[in-house]
Amino acid sequence: MVLFISGFATETNTFSPLPTGAASFYNESFRRRDASRDETAPWTAAQRVWRARAEADGLGVVESLNAFAQPAGLTVRAVYEELRDTLVADLRAAMPVDAVCLTLHGAMAADGYDDCEGDLIRNVRAVVGLDVPIGVELDLHCHLTPTMVDNATVIVTYKEYPHTDIAERAAEIYDLVMRVRRGEVRPVTALHDTRMIGIWRTSSPAMRRFVERMQALEGRDGVLSISFGHGFPWADVEAVGAKMLVIADGDADKAATLARRLSAEIWEMRGETATTYLTPDAAIDRALAAPAGPVVIADVADNAGGGAPSDSAFVLRRLVERRVQDAALGYIWDPVAVALCREAGEGARLDLRLCGKLGPASGTPLDLTVEVRRLDANHAQTGLGGTPSPLGDSAWVRTGGIDLVLTSLRSQPFYADGFTGLGVALENKKIIVVKSMQHFMAGFGSLAAQVLYVTTPGAIPPELDRLPYTKRTTPFWPQVENPFDR
Secondary structure (H helix, E strand, O other): EEEEEEEOOOOOOOOOOOOEOHHHOOOOEEEEOOOOOOOOOOOHHHHHHHHHHHHHHHOOEEEEEEEEEOOOOOOOHHHHHHHHHHHHHHHHHOOOOOEEEEOOOOOEEEEEEOOOOHHHHHHHHHHHHHOOEEEEEEEEOOOOOOHHHOOOEEEEEOOOOOOOOHHHHHHHHHHHHHHHHHHHHOOEEEEEEOEEOOHHHOHHHHHHHHHHHHHHOOOHHHHHHHHEEEEOOOOOOOOOOOEEEEEEOOOOOHHHHHHHHHHHHHHHHHOOOOOOOOOOOHHHHHHHOOEEEEEEEEEEEOHHHHHOOOOOOOOHHHHHHHOOOOOEEEEEEEEEHHHHHHHOOOOOEEEEEEOOOOOOOHOEEEEEEEEEEEEEEEEEEEEEOOOOEEEEEEEEEEEEEEEEEEOOOOOOOOOOOOHOOOOOOHHHHHHEEEOOOOOOHHOOOOOOEEEEEEEEOOOOOOOOHHHHOOOOOOEEOOOOOHHHHO
């Protein structure tokens, strides 16, 4: 038996000013045929699981692409088609294969393709035929579509946000695909639109209970798998929005009934799962008044993980103007500033213009006098799934009582080593500002005495009812109070 595996993903913010072109994919993560064997390769947690499980079971493994781009704007059409066609060509050359496992995102859009994953899975199905099982792992911030469901045998999304369960979901997919191959189960999938667009943090008590409920239902009474696709709100595509996906063993009615019931539960929880967003000054006030630190402030609208530039100074400006001490902020994507710091050298003091380079969502630049404390030409942090997340040529600079991490590769903070690896001590900070929506909780949750969420005029504003959608035709909450009346 032969298992074919590959990983190809990005998350597309159609409102982002950043194009996703060839350099975005042919980067530090790009590998062909050997990513799961390379410990330095980022975003390979799923492929490593599949190779290890398959080889332990005596299967041959054929591996294609590992191509992952940081979230940004629309993928260039020719780049998507080239990478898709490379993956499909590798599959065709490997035929006959007995099973396929793919790790994708579910919210990739390219010029001319609002549903890249559906298009890719359909192309894979055309090569392998109807009898070969295709298992697909998706980020829970996906646009689940009928094209995906119709062409995949099983789809499983992450259950956790932050995504700390990538390897576990990969193992689930492998088990289901092998059971299908052995004829033990016959998956049928139901997809239900919740008519909601939102942000669900699984660290909150209400969502924690819901995730545990989903897991308790799996493996019982013919229910094979349950996925709650939260959706990715910052995408003007028809399929945008949260959906429930249930896979049952041969029973379509059971899958559909459970998908509707769980969707109703999510609807009823909408008040409990809502997040309070503060202005920068309100968050700073609360952090300074807190009896203990560090207080982590999440600058959600400038989150590189959602396609934002990660170069706005809205929060930093207020920290500077208020002369806040014992604070740290990261990561600021500013390759020009990093290059100037490298030219000046460690220990140097220089006037540096930071931020505000990518357009209105980045705001205006900020002119500061900084001290260059540390430089690292190949800085990295621990990424989700335990694989490295490169930050590139990076600098730790200090201005007043504020430590800043500047990077030449865009990324949101996942774990504290993005700061501490440059020498920035965090345990005694009063305030830590992270440019992230939620993934920072993987590494900063245990460090934080308190977590506050801030909204600014960034590229991924959390006011979801104001996003200028043109392609979704079905009404949704919170744009309308009761979307089921229409």
